[in-house]
Amino acid sequence: xxxxGPNDLDExxxxxxxxxxxxxxxxxxxxDGGGSAAMRGxxxxxxxxxxxxxxAVTGLYKVDAAERAVVTRFGQFVRTADPGxxxxxxxxxxxRQIVNVEAFESFSDQTRMLTSDENLVDINIAVQYRRAxxxxxxxxxxxPEATLGQVSESAIRETVGRNTLExxxxxxxxxxxxxxxxLIQRTLDSYKxxxxxxSVNLQGVNVPDQVQASxxxxxx
Numbered sequence: 001x002x003x004x005g006p007n008d009l010d011e012x013x014x015x016x017x018x019x020x021x022x023x024x025x026x027x028x029x030x031x032d033g034g035g036s037a038a039m040r041g042x043x044x045x046x047x048x049x050x051x052x053x054x055x056a057v058t059g060l061y062k063v064d065a066a067e068r069a070v071v072t073r074f075g076q077f078v079r080t081a082d083p084g085x086x087x088x089x090x091x092x093x094x095x096r097q098i099v100n101v102e103a104f105e106s107f108s109d110q111t112r113m114l115t116s117d118e119n120l121v122d123i124n125i126a127v128q129y130r131r132a133x134x135x136x137x138x139x140x141x142x143x144p145e146a147t148l149g150q151v152s153e154s155a156i157r158e159t160v161g162r163n164t165l166e167x168x169x170x171x172x173x174x175x176x177x178x179x180x181x182x183l184i185q186r187t188l189d190s191y192k193x194x195x196x197x198x199s200v201n202l203q204g205v206n207v208p209d210q211v212q213a214s215x216x217x218x219x220x
Contacts, residue, residue: 060087061087065102067098068080068081070098071095071096072094077139078094097138099137101131104130105131106128109124109125117164121169124202125201128197129196130198131144134194136192148193151191155183173205176202178200181199
C-alpha cells in the first residue's frame with residue numbers, strides 16, 4: 001500500500017511466514033519453534049499409539065460354547081481356541097476360523113440307480129452330520145461338505161446295487177440306511193474330513209413312472 005512503511009511491510013511478511021509455517025509444519029519466526037515441534041512430535045506419537053491399539057484389538061475375539069477357533073500363523077496351524085474370550089496376534093501375522101462342532105447339519109439328495117436285479121429305482125436320501133474335528137475340517141479337504149455329498153451318493157449306489165428291488169422297496173430300508181451310514185463314515189475317515197455322520201435315512205424309495213408298467217408286466 002502507498003502509506004505502508006518498511007517496518008509495516010516487514011511485519012506483514014513475518015506474519016505471513018508464521019501462518020505458512022503453521023500450515024506446513026515449519027518453524028515459526030517468533031522463537032516458539034521448539035514448542036511447536038514438541039507439540040507436533042507428541043501428536044504424531046499419539047496417532048501412532050492409537051493405530052497400534054486399534055490393530056492390537058483386532059486380535060481379540062469371542063468363541064461361543066458350541067464353537068472352536070482354529071488359529072493359524074502365516075497360514076500354518078498353531079492351536080485351537082476353546083470357548084470364551086481369546087486373543088491372537090493381529091492380522092496378517094495370525095488369523096482365526098471359527099467352526100461350530102456341535103450343530104447338526106443335514107442335506108438331502110435324490111438320485112436314480114440300478115438294483116442287483118437290474119431294476120431302476122429312485123432313492124431320496126437324507127444325511128445328518130456335524131463337524132467333529134475342526135482342524136481336520138479346515139485343513140485336510142478343500143470342500144468337506146461337497147465331498148460328503150459325493151461320498152453319500154456313491155455309498156447309496158453301492159448299497160442299493162447289492163440288493164434286489166423287492167428288498168429295497170419292502171423290508172430293507174433300515175438295513176440299507178445302516179450300511180450306507182457305515183460306508184459313508186468309513187470313506188470320510190479315510191479322507192480325514194473331520195465330519196461325523198450321525199444318521200442316514202431313506203425318505204423315499206420309488207420305481208420311476210416310465211418303467212412301472214414294464215415292471216408290473218415282468219412280475220405278472
